[in-house]
Amino acid sequence: MYLYNSLSRKKELFTPNHPDVLKMYTCGPTVYHFAHIGNLRSYIMEDVLEKYLRYCGYNVKRVMNITDVGHLTSDADTGEDKMLKGARREHKTVLEIAQYYTDAFFADCDKLNIKRPDVVEPATHCVDFFIEIITRLLEKGYAYLAGGNVYFDTSKLEKYYVFNDFNAEDLDVGVRESVEEDTNKRNKNDFVLWFTKSKFEDQALKWDSPWGVGYPGWHIECTGISIKNLGEDLDIHCGGIDNAFPHHTNEIAQSESYLGHKWCNYWFHVHHLNTPEGKMSKSKGEFLTVSLLQEKGYDPMAYRFFCLQGHYRKNLVFTWENLDNAAAAYNKLIEKIAAVDPEGEVDEAVLAELRARFCKGMDADLNTSLGITSVLDALKAKASGATKLAAVADIDRVLSLNLIAAAASKREARRLAEAAEEHDPEIEAALAARAAAKKAKNFAEADRIRDELKAKGIEIIDTPQGAKWKRIEA
Numbered sequence: 029m030y031l032y033n034s035l036s037r038k039k040e041l042f043t044p045n046h047p048d049v050l051k052m053y054t055c056g057p058t059v060y061h062f063a064h065i066g067n068l069r070s071y072i073m074e075d076v077l078e079k080y081l082r083y084c085g086y087n088v089k090r091v092m093n094i095t096d097v098g099h100l101t102s103d104a105d106t107g108e109d110k111m112l113k114g115a116r117r118e119h120k121t122v123l124e125i126a127q128y129y130t131d132a133f134f135a136d137c138d139k140l141n142i143k144r145p146d147v148v149e150p151a152t153h154c155v156d157f158f159i160e161i162i163t164r165l166l167e168k169g170y171a172y173l174a175g176g177n178v179y180f181d182t183s184k185l186e187k188y189y190v191f192n193d194f195n196a197e198d199l200d201v202g203v204r205e206s207v208e209e210d211t212n213k214r215n216k217n218d219f220v221l222w223f224t225k226s227k228f229e230d231q232a233l234k235w236d237s238p239w240g241v242g243y244p245g246w247h248i249e250c251t252g253i254s255i256k257n258l259g260e261d262l263d264i265h266c267g268g269i270d271n272a273f274p275h276h277t278n279e280i281a282q283s284e285s286y287l288g289h290k291w292c293n294y295w296f297h298v299h300h301l302n303t304p305e306g307k308m309s310k311s312k313g314e315f316l317t318v319s320l321l322q323e324k325g326y327d328p329m330a331y332r333f334f335c336l337q338g339h340y341r342k343n344l345v346f347t348w349e350n351l352d353n354a355a356a357a358y359n360k361l362i363e364k365i366a367a368v369d370p371e372g373e374v375d376e377a378v379l380a381e382l383r384a385r386f387c388k389g390m391d392a393d394l395n396t397s398l399g400i401t402s403v404l405d406a407l408k409a410k411a412s413g414a415t416k417l418a419a420v421a422d423i424d425r426v427l428s429l430n431l432i433a434a435a436a437s438k439r440e441a442r443r444l445a446e447a448a449e450e451h452d453p454e455i456e457a458a459l460a461a462r463a464a465a466k467k468a469k470n471f472a473e474a475d476r477i478r479d480e481l482k483a484k485g486i487e488i489i490d491t492p493q494g495a496k497w498k499r500i501e502a
Protein backbone atom coordinates (compact mmCIF):
# COMPACT_ATOMS: atom_id res chain seq x y z
CA MET A 29 0.00 0.00 0.00
CA TYR A 30 1.14 3.54 -0.72
CA LEU A 31 0.82 5.83 2.25
CA TYR A 32 1.62 9.51 2.50
CA ASN A 33 4.38 10.09 5.01
CA SER A 34 4.48 13.54 6.61
CA LEU A 35 8.22 13.06 7.23
CA SER A 36 9.17 12.71 3.58
CA ARG A 37 6.17 14.61 2.20
CA LYS A 38 5.72 11.75 -0.27
CA LYS A 39 3.54 8.73 -0.80
CA GLU A 40 5.73 5.78 0.06
CA LEU A 41 5.27 2.07 -0.45
CA PHE A 42 4.53 0.87 3.05
CA THR A 43 6.94 -1.71 4.46
CA PRO A 44 6.92 -2.63 8.14
CA ASN A 45 10.06 -3.01 10.21
CA HIS A 46 9.28 -6.55 11.36
CA PRO A 47 7.56 -9.36 9.49
CA ASP A 48 5.65 -10.58 12.54
CA VAL A 49 4.16 -7.42 14.00
CA LEU A 50 3.19 -3.99 12.74
CA LYS A 51 3.57 -1.38 15.46
CA MET A 52 1.13 1.47 15.44
CA TYR A 53 0.72 4.33 17.89
CA THR A 54 -2.13 6.81 18.25
CA CYS A 55 -2.24 9.98 20.32
CA GLY A 56 -5.25 9.58 22.60
CA PRO A 57 -7.66 12.15 23.97
CA THR A 58 -7.13 14.59 26.80
CA VAL A 59 -10.00 13.49 29.00
CA TYR A 60 -11.25 16.79 30.41
CA HIS A 61 -14.32 17.15 28.20
CA PHE A 62 -16.34 15.33 25.53
CA ALA A 63 -14.62 14.74 22.22
CA HIS A 64 -16.13 16.81 19.41
CA ILE A 65 -16.82 15.19 16.08
CA GLY A 66 -13.74 16.89 14.62
CA ASN A 67 -11.52 15.00 17.08
CA LEU A 68 -13.43 11.83 16.25
CA ARG A 69 -12.82 12.25 12.52
CA SER A 70 -9.13 11.48 13.20
CA TYR A 71 -10.01 8.38 15.21
CA ILE A 72 -12.36 7.15 12.47
CA MET A 73 -9.71 7.48 9.77
CA GLU A 74 -7.05 5.87 11.98
CA ASP A 75 -9.48 3.03 12.66
CA VAL A 76 -9.94 2.48 8.93
CA LEU A 77 -6.16 2.49 8.47
CA GLU A 78 -5.69 -0.10 11.21
CA LYS A 79 -8.49 -2.31 9.89
CA TYR A 80 -7.19 -2.08 6.33
CA LEU A 81 -3.70 -3.10 7.43
CA ARG A 82 -5.24 -6.07 9.24
CA TYR A 83 -7.30 -6.83 6.12
CA CYS A 84 -4.02 -6.92 4.17
CA GLY A 85 -2.78 -9.58 6.58
CA TYR A 86 -0.58 -7.54 8.91
CA ASN A 87 -0.54 -8.42 12.57
CA VAL A 88 -1.15 -4.94 13.97
CA LYS A 89 -0.40 -4.01 17.55
CA ARG A 90 -1.81 -0.61 18.31
CA VAL A 91 -1.22 1.47 21.41
CA MET A 92 -2.93 4.65 22.58
CA ASN A 93 -2.37 6.94 25.53
CA ILE A 94 -5.00 8.68 27.61
CA THR A 95 -3.88 12.15 28.65
CA ASP A 96 -4.99 12.55 32.25
CA VAL A 97 -2.18 14.81 33.40
CA GLY A 98 0.10 17.59 32.17
CA HIS A 99 -1.73 19.00 29.14
CA LEU A 100 -2.01 22.78 29.28
CA THR A 101 -4.51 24.73 27.19
CA SER A 102 -1.73 25.84 24.85
CA ASP A 103 0.26 22.99 23.35
CA ALA A 104 3.36 25.11 23.99
CA ASP A 105 3.17 24.44 27.74
CA THR A 106 1.41 27.62 28.72
CA GLY A 107 -2.10 28.53 29.78
CA GLU A 108 -4.28 26.54 32.13
CA ASP A 109 -4.06 22.87 33.01
CA LYS A 110 -6.86 21.19 31.01
CA MET A 111 -7.65 18.56 33.62
CA LEU A 112 -7.88 21.13 36.43
CA LYS A 113 -10.09 23.25 34.24
CA GLY A 114 -12.47 20.31 33.74
CA ALA A 115 -12.46 19.43 37.45
CA ARG A 116 -13.24 23.01 38.46
CA ARG A 117 -16.00 23.29 35.88
CA GLU A 118 -17.77 20.20 37.20
CA HIS A 119 -16.81 20.34 40.88
CA LYS A 120 -15.21 16.92 40.71
CA THR A 121 -11.73 15.58 41.36
CA VAL A 122 -9.28 15.31 38.48
CA LEU A 123 -9.41 11.50 38.65
CA GLU A 124 -13.22 11.51 38.53
CA ILE A 125 -13.12 13.80 35.51
CA ALA A 126 -10.54 11.55 33.82
CA GLN A 127 -12.62 8.42 34.39
CA TYR A 128 -15.87 10.04 33.28
CA TYR A 129 -14.50 11.43 30.02
CA THR A 130 -12.45 8.32 29.25
CA ASP A 131 -15.69 6.30 29.44
CA ALA A 132 -17.52 8.93 27.38
CA PHE A 133 -14.78 8.82 24.73
CA PHE A 134 -15.00 5.06 24.34
CA ALA A 135 -18.81 5.19 24.31
CA ASP A 136 -18.54 7.57 21.33
CA CYS A 137 -15.99 5.27 19.70
CA ASP A 138 -18.37 2.32 20.10
CA LYS A 139 -21.19 4.26 18.45
CA LEU A 140 -18.90 5.06 15.53
CA ASN A 141 -17.55 1.49 15.23
CA ILE A 142 -14.05 2.62 16.18
CA LYS A 143 -12.17 -0.39 17.48
CA ARG A 144 -10.39 0.00 20.79
CA PRO A 145 -6.57 -0.13 20.45
CA ASP A 146 -4.88 -3.28 21.80
CA VAL A 147 -3.29 -1.28 24.60
CA VAL A 148 -4.79 1.85 26.18
CA GLU A 149 -2.60 3.41 28.82
CA PRO A 150 -3.35 6.47 30.96
CA ALA A 151 -0.33 8.76 31.42
CA THR A 152 -0.69 8.61 35.20
CA HIS A 153 0.13 4.86 35.11
CA CYS A 154 3.57 5.35 33.55
CA VAL A 155 5.15 8.21 35.47
CA ASP A 156 8.09 6.09 36.69
CA PHE A 157 9.11 5.39 33.12
CA PHE A 158 8.80 9.05 32.13
CA ILE A 159 11.17 9.89 34.99
CA GLU A 160 13.60 7.25 33.68
CA ILE A 161 13.55 8.80 30.19
CA ILE A 162 13.98 12.35 31.51
CA THR A 163 16.91 11.23 33.70
CA ARG A 164 18.61 9.76 30.65
CA LEU A 165 17.95 12.90 28.57
CA LEU A 166 19.60 14.98 31.31
CA GLU A 167 22.57 12.60 31.43
CA LYS A 168 22.98 12.79 27.68
CA GLY A 169 22.87 16.58 27.75
CA TYR A 170 19.56 16.96 25.87
CA ALA A 171 17.76 18.50 28.83
CA TYR A 172 18.39 21.12 31.49
CA LEU A 173 16.97 22.27 34.79
CA ALA A 174 15.72 25.84 35.01
CA GLY A 175 13.47 27.53 37.53
CA GLY A 176 12.69 24.15 39.08
CA ASN A 177 11.44 22.57 35.82
CA VAL A 178 13.19 20.20 33.42
CA TYR A 179 13.26 21.38 29.79
CA PHE A 180 14.24 19.72 26.55
CA ASP A 181 17.00 21.69 24.80
CA THR A 182 16.00 21.89 21.12
CA SER A 183 19.31 23.58 20.20
CA LYS A 184 21.07 20.23 20.81
CA LEU A 185 19.41 18.74 17.73
CA GLU A 186 20.76 18.84 14.22
CA LYS A 187 17.23 19.18 12.90
CA TYR A 188 14.29 20.09 15.08
CA TYR A 189 11.65 20.97 12.44
CA VAL A 190 11.20 17.49 10.98
CA PHE A 191 7.84 18.01 9.29
CA ASN A 192 8.68 20.18 6.35
CA ASP A 193 5.02 20.58 5.43
CA PHE A 194 4.93 23.73 7.51
CA ASN A 195 6.84 26.92 7.13
CA ALA A 196 8.53 28.41 10.17
CA GLU A 197 5.66 30.85 10.67
CA ASP A 198 3.09 28.04 11.02
CA LEU A 199 5.46 26.19 13.28
CA ASP A 200 5.70 29.09 15.66
CA VAL A 201 1.95 29.36 16.02
CA GLY A 202 2.04 27.53 19.34
CA VAL A 203 4.65 29.96 20.57
CA ARG A 204 2.60 32.94 19.39
CA GLU A 205 -0.45 31.60 21.22
CA SER A 206 1.46 31.65 24.48
CA VAL A 207 -0.26 33.71 27.08
CA GLU A 208 2.96 34.48 28.86
CA GLU A 209 6.58 33.90 28.01
CA ASP A 210 8.44 31.24 29.97
CA THR A 211 11.73 32.99 30.79
CA ASN A 212 13.30 29.69 31.90
CA LYS A 213 13.50 28.49 28.31
CA ARG A 214 16.87 28.83 26.59
CA ASN A 215 15.33 28.53 23.15
CA LYS A 216 11.81 29.50 22.17
CA ASN A 217 10.82 25.94 21.18
CA ASP A 218 12.26 24.23 24.23
CA PHE A 219 9.54 22.36 26.06
CA VAL A 220 8.83 21.10 29.54
CA LEU A 221 9.62 17.47 30.37
CA TRP A 222 8.86 17.78 34.07
CA PHE A 223 7.04 20.51 35.97
CA THR A 224 8.23 20.91 39.53
CA LYS A 225 7.68 24.54 40.16
CA SER A 226 4.10 24.46 39.06
CA LYS A 227 2.26 27.70 38.71
CA PHE A 228 -0.85 25.71 39.60
CA GLU A 229 -0.94 25.67 43.35
CA ASP A 230 -3.89 23.28 43.31
CA GLN A 231 -2.30 20.73 40.95
CA ALA A 232 -3.98 17.55 42.18
CA LEU A 233 -1.69 14.87 40.80
CA LYS A 234 1.95 15.00 41.89
CA TRP A 235 4.77 12.50 42.00
CA ASP A 236 8.14 12.42 43.65
CA SER A 237 11.07 12.81 41.26
CA PRO A 238 14.83 13.47 41.42
CA TRP A 239 13.95 17.13 40.70
CA GLY A 240 11.29 17.48 43.36
CA VAL A 241 7.58 16.77 43.60
CA GLY A 242 5.81 17.54 40.34
CA TYR A 243 4.25 16.10 37.22
CA PRO A 244 5.26 15.24 33.65
CA GLY A 245 4.85 17.46 30.60
CA TRP A 246 2.38 16.45 27.92
CA HIS A 247 4.76 15.40 25.13
CA ILE A 248 6.83 12.93 27.17
CA GLU A 249 3.84 10.66 27.74
CA CYS A 250 3.53 9.52 24.11
CA THR A 251 7.24 8.78 23.92
CA GLY A 252 7.09 6.85 27.19
CA ILE A 253 3.89 4.92 26.50
CA SER A 254 4.97 4.00 22.98
CA ILE A 255 8.46 2.80 23.93
CA LYS A 256 7.16 0.97 27.00
CA ASN A 257 4.58 -1.00 25.00
CA LEU A 258 6.06 -1.22 21.51
CA GLY A 259 9.81 -1.11 22.05
CA GLU A 260 12.43 1.08 20.43
CA ASP A 261 10.91 1.40 16.99
CA LEU A 262 7.55 2.23 15.55
CA ASP A 263 6.02 1.66 12.11
CA ILE A 264 3.21 4.20 12.06
CA HIS A 265 2.40 7.08 14.36
CA CYS A 266 -1.06 8.62 13.88
CA GLY A 267 -2.71 11.80 14.98
CA GLY A 268 -4.57 14.91 13.91
CA ILE A 269 -2.59 17.34 11.74
CA ASP A 270 -2.69 19.97 14.49
CA ASN A 271 -0.55 17.63 16.59
CA ALA A 272 2.29 17.62 14.05
CA PHE A 273 3.65 20.72 15.69
CA PRO A 274 4.66 21.08 18.42
CA HIS A 275 3.47 17.75 19.88
CA HIS A 276 4.80 15.22 17.34
CA THR A 277 7.87 17.30 16.60
CA ASN A 278 8.68 17.20 20.32
CA GLU A 279 7.90 13.49 20.56
CA ILE A 280 10.47 12.80 17.83
CA ALA A 281 13.03 15.13 19.44
CA GLN A 282 12.92 13.44 22.83
CA SER A 283 12.40 9.84 21.60
CA GLU A 284 15.33 9.86 19.19
CA SER A 285 17.58 11.68 21.66
CA TYR A 286 16.71 9.09 24.28
CA LEU A 287 17.07 6.08 21.98
CA GLY A 288 20.05 7.33 19.97
CA HIS A 289 18.47 6.24 16.66
CA LYS A 290 15.50 6.78 14.39
CA TRP A 291 12.22 6.04 16.11
CA CYS A 292 9.19 6.05 13.79
CA ASN A 293 9.06 5.47 10.04
CA TYR A 294 5.65 6.73 8.95
CA TRP A 295 3.66 9.68 10.23
CA PHE A 296 -0.03 9.59 9.36
CA HIS A 297 -1.83 12.90 9.90
CA VAL A 298 -5.56 13.40 9.53
CA HIS A 299 -6.59 16.89 8.46
CA HIS A 300 -9.20 19.13 10.06
CA LEU A 301 -12.93 18.98 10.19
CA ASN A 302 -13.94 22.58 9.67
CA THR A 303 -17.17 24.48 9.92
CA PRO A 304 -17.85 27.16 7.30
CA GLU A 305 -16.50 29.62 9.90
CA GLY A 306 -13.18 27.81 10.28
CA LYS A 307 -11.58 25.15 12.43
CA MET A 308 -13.96 23.28 14.74
CA SER A 309 -13.26 23.73 18.43
CA LYS A 310 -14.92 23.13 21.76
CA SER A 311 -15.15 26.81 22.54
CA LYS A 312 -16.47 28.21 19.24
CA GLY A 313 -20.04 27.80 18.02
CA GLU A 314 -22.18 24.70 18.63
CA PHE A 315 -20.32 21.96 20.56
CA LEU A 316 -20.79 19.10 18.14
CA THR A 317 -20.73 15.70 19.80
CA VAL A 318 -21.96 12.27 18.73
CA SER A 319 -24.74 12.56 21.30
CA LEU A 320 -25.89 15.83 19.75
CA LEU A 321 -26.03 14.17 16.31
CA GLN A 322 -28.16 11.40 17.82
CA GLU A 323 -30.44 13.89 19.57
CA LYS A 324 -31.01 15.48 16.19
CA GLY A 325 -31.99 12.09 14.78
CA TYR A 326 -28.79 11.11 12.94
CA ASP A 327 -27.42 7.60 12.93
CA PRO A 328 -23.74 7.81 14.00
CA MET A 329 -23.03 5.64 10.94
CA ALA A 330 -24.13 8.55 8.75
CA TYR A 331 -21.30 10.60 10.29
CA ARG A 332 -18.78 7.79 9.75
CA PHE A 333 -19.98 7.55 6.14
CA PHE A 334 -19.59 11.34 5.79
CA CYS A 335 -15.96 11.08 6.96
CA LEU A 336 -15.22 8.15 4.66
CA GLN A 337 -16.55 10.04 1.64
CA GLY A 338 -13.68 12.49 2.05
CA HIS A 339 -9.93 11.91 1.93
CA TYR A 340 -8.11 12.03 5.25
CA ARG A 341 -5.54 14.52 3.93
CA LYS A 342 -8.16 17.05 2.89
CA ASN A 343 -10.03 19.33 5.22
CA LEU A 344 -13.68 18.39 5.45
CA VAL A 345 -16.39 21.00 5.90
CA PHE A 346 -19.14 20.09 8.31
CA THR A 347 -22.59 21.60 7.78
CA TRP A 348 -25.94 20.05 8.65
CA GLU A 349 -26.73 20.05 4.94
CA ASN A 350 -23.56 18.11 4.16
CA LEU A 351 -24.44 15.61 6.87
CA ASP A 352 -27.99 15.31 5.48
CA ASN A 353 -26.56 14.51 2.07
CA ALA A 354 -24.26 11.88 3.54
CA ALA A 355 -27.15 10.37 5.55
CA ALA A 356 -29.29 10.18 2.40
CA ALA A 357 -26.48 8.55 0.42
CA TYR A 358 -25.86 6.09 3.25
CA ASN A 359 -29.56 5.16 3.41
CA LYS A 360 -29.69 4.71 -0.34
CA LEU A 361 -26.72 2.36 -0.15
CA ILE A 362 -28.41 0.36 2.61
CA GLU A 363 -31.62 0.19 0.49
CA LYS A 364 -29.61 -1.21 -2.41
CA ILE A 365 -28.00 -3.86 -0.23
CA ALA A 366 -31.39 -4.72 1.31
CA ALA A 367 -32.78 -5.26 -2.19
CA VAL A 368 -30.23 -7.98 -3.00
CA ASP A 369 -31.72 -11.45 -2.89
CA PRO A 370 -29.14 -13.60 -1.09
CA GLU A 371 -29.62 -16.46 -3.57
CA GLY A 372 -27.06 -18.69 -5.22
CA GLU A 373 -23.55 -19.78 -4.42
CA VAL A 374 -20.61 -17.50 -3.70
CA ASP A 375 -18.45 -17.26 -6.82
CA GLU A 376 -14.93 -17.14 -5.37
CA ALA A 377 -13.35 -15.80 -8.56
CA VAL A 378 -15.74 -12.84 -8.73
CA LEU A 379 -15.32 -12.24 -5.01
CA ALA A 380 -11.52 -12.10 -5.41
CA GLU A 381 -11.92 -9.64 -8.27
CA LEU A 382 -14.16 -7.38 -6.17
CA ARG A 383 -11.71 -7.55 -3.28
CA ALA A 384 -8.88 -6.56 -5.61
CA ARG A 385 -10.87 -3.58 -6.82
CA PHE A 386 -11.42 -2.47 -3.23
CA CYS A 387 -7.71 -2.83 -2.45
CA LYS A 388 -6.74 -0.81 -5.50
CA GLY A 389 -8.50 2.26 -4.07
CA MET A 390 -7.39 1.73 -0.51
CA ASP A 391 -3.77 1.08 -1.56
CA ALA A 392 -3.72 4.57 -3.06
CA ASP A 393 -3.11 6.40 0.22
CA LEU A 394 -6.26 5.09 1.88
CA ASN A 395 -8.79 6.38 -0.62
CA THR A 396 -11.91 5.58 1.39
CA SER A 397 -14.19 7.27 -1.11
CA LEU A 398 -13.08 4.68 -3.70
CA GLY A 399 -13.61 2.11 -0.97
CA ILE A 400 -17.27 3.10 -0.84
CA THR A 401 -17.46 3.03 -4.65
CA SER A 402 -16.24 -0.55 -4.57
CA VAL A 403 -19.31 -1.48 -2.49
CA LEU A 404 -21.47 -0.10 -5.30
CA ASP A 405 -19.33 -2.02 -7.82
CA ALA A 406 -20.03 -5.20 -5.89
CA LEU A 407 -23.77 -4.55 -6.02
CA LYS A 408 -23.62 -3.99 -9.78
CA ALA A 409 -21.46 -7.05 -10.47
CA LYS A 410 -22.77 -9.78 -12.76
CA ALA A 411 -22.88 -12.31 -9.98
CA SER A 412 -25.22 -14.14 -7.65
CA GLY A 413 -26.80 -12.29 -4.73
CA ALA A 414 -24.73 -14.45 -2.38
CA THR A 415 -21.53 -13.29 -4.09
CA LYS A 416 -22.53 -9.62 -3.90
CA LEU A 417 -23.39 -9.83 -0.23
CA ALA A 418 -20.18 -11.73 0.53
CA ALA A 419 -18.19 -8.93 -1.14
CA VAL A 420 -20.08 -6.22 0.76
CA ALA A 421 -19.52 -8.02 4.08
CA ASP A 422 -15.85 -8.46 3.25
CA ILE A 423 -15.28 -4.78 2.43
CA ASP A 424 -17.24 -3.72 5.49
CA ARG A 425 -14.68 -5.46 7.72
CA VAL A 426 -12.64 -2.33 6.94
CA LEU A 427 -15.24 0.40 6.37
CA SER A 428 -17.29 -0.73 9.42
CA LEU A 429 -20.50 0.94 8.27
CA ASN A 430 -22.81 -1.83 9.56
CA LEU A 431 -23.78 -2.45 5.93
CA ILE A 432 -25.03 -6.01 6.28
CA ALA A 433 -26.74 -5.57 9.65
CA ALA A 434 -28.43 -2.30 8.62
CA ALA A 435 -29.66 -3.87 5.37
CA ALA A 436 -30.96 -6.91 7.26
CA SER A 437 -32.90 -4.76 9.73
CA LYS A 438 -34.27 -2.70 6.85
CA ARG A 439 -35.47 -5.92 5.18
CA GLU A 440 -36.95 -7.15 8.43
CA ALA A 441 -38.75 -3.84 9.06
CA ARG A 442 -40.22 -3.98 5.56
CA ARG A 443 -41.32 -7.59 6.01
CA LEU A 444 -43.01 -6.76 9.31
CA ALA A 445 -44.75 -3.75 7.78
CA GLU A 446 -46.06 -5.86 4.92
CA ALA A 447 -47.16 -8.59 7.27
CA ALA A 448 -48.88 -6.05 9.48
CA GLU A 449 -50.72 -4.63 6.49
CA GLU A 450 -51.92 -8.02 5.34
CA HIS A 451 -53.26 -8.90 8.77
CA ASP A 452 -54.64 -5.69 10.20
CA PRO A 453 -57.46 -7.00 12.42
CA GLU A 454 -59.16 -3.61 12.67
CA ILE A 455 -59.38 -3.14 8.91
CA GLU A 456 -60.44 -6.72 8.39
CA ALA A 457 -63.21 -6.30 10.96
CA ALA A 458 -64.40 -3.17 9.13
CA LEU A 459 -64.42 -5.05 5.81
CA ALA A 460 -66.42 -7.86 7.37
CA ALA A 461 -68.93 -5.34 8.80
CA ARG A 462 -69.23 -3.72 5.36
CA ALA A 463 -69.83 -7.08 3.70
CA ALA A 464 -72.55 -7.84 6.27
CA ALA A 465 -74.17 -4.41 5.69
CA LYS A 466 -74.18 -4.98 1.93
CA LYS A 467 -75.69 -8.41 2.38
CA ALA A 468 -78.43 -6.81 4.53
CA LYS A 469 -78.91 -4.22 1.73
CA ASN A 470 -77.89 -1.50 4.20
CA PHE A 471 -75.93 0.39 1.55
CA ALA A 472 -75.78 3.59 3.58
CA GLU A 473 -73.90 1.75 6.34
CA ALA A 474 -71.63 0.04 3.75
CA ASP A 475 -70.77 3.45 2.26
CA ARG A 476 -70.20 4.93 5.70
CA ILE A 477 -67.62 2.19 6.47
CA ARG A 478 -65.96 2.77 3.10
CA ASP A 479 -65.70 6.52 3.76
CA GLU A 480 -64.43 5.96 7.28
CA LEU A 481 -61.61 3.72 5.98
CA LYS A 482 -60.85 6.20 3.21
CA ALA A 483 -60.43 8.94 5.82
CA LYS A 484 -57.82 6.65 7.45
CA GLY A 485 -55.99 6.31 4.14
CA ILE A 486 -57.35 2.86 3.28
CA GLU A 487 -58.85 2.19 -0.12
CA ILE A 488 -61.24 -0.73 -0.63
CA ILE A 489 -61.00 -2.70 -3.83
CA ASP A 490 -63.95 -4.97 -4.59
CA THR A 491 -62.87 -8.15 -6.35
CA PRO A 492 -64.75 -11.30 -7.31
CA GLN A 493 -62.98 -12.93 -4.32
CA GLY A 494 -64.35 -10.31 -1.95
CA ALA A 495 -63.16 -6.91 -0.83
CA LYS A 496 -59.39 -6.22 -0.64
CA TRP A 497 -57.67 -3.13 0.70
CA LYS A 498 -54.55 -1.09 0.22
CA ARG A 499 -53.02 2.02 1.64
CA ILE A 500 -53.57 5.11 -0.46
CA GLU A 501 -50.18 6.51 -1.58
CA ALA A 502 -49.66 9.94 -0.07
Ligand SMILES: [Zn+2]
Nearest residue numbers: 055056250275
Ligand atom coordinates in the same frame (compact mmCIF):
# COMPACT_ATOMS: atom_id res chain seq x y z
ZN1 LIG B 1 0.97 12.11 21.35
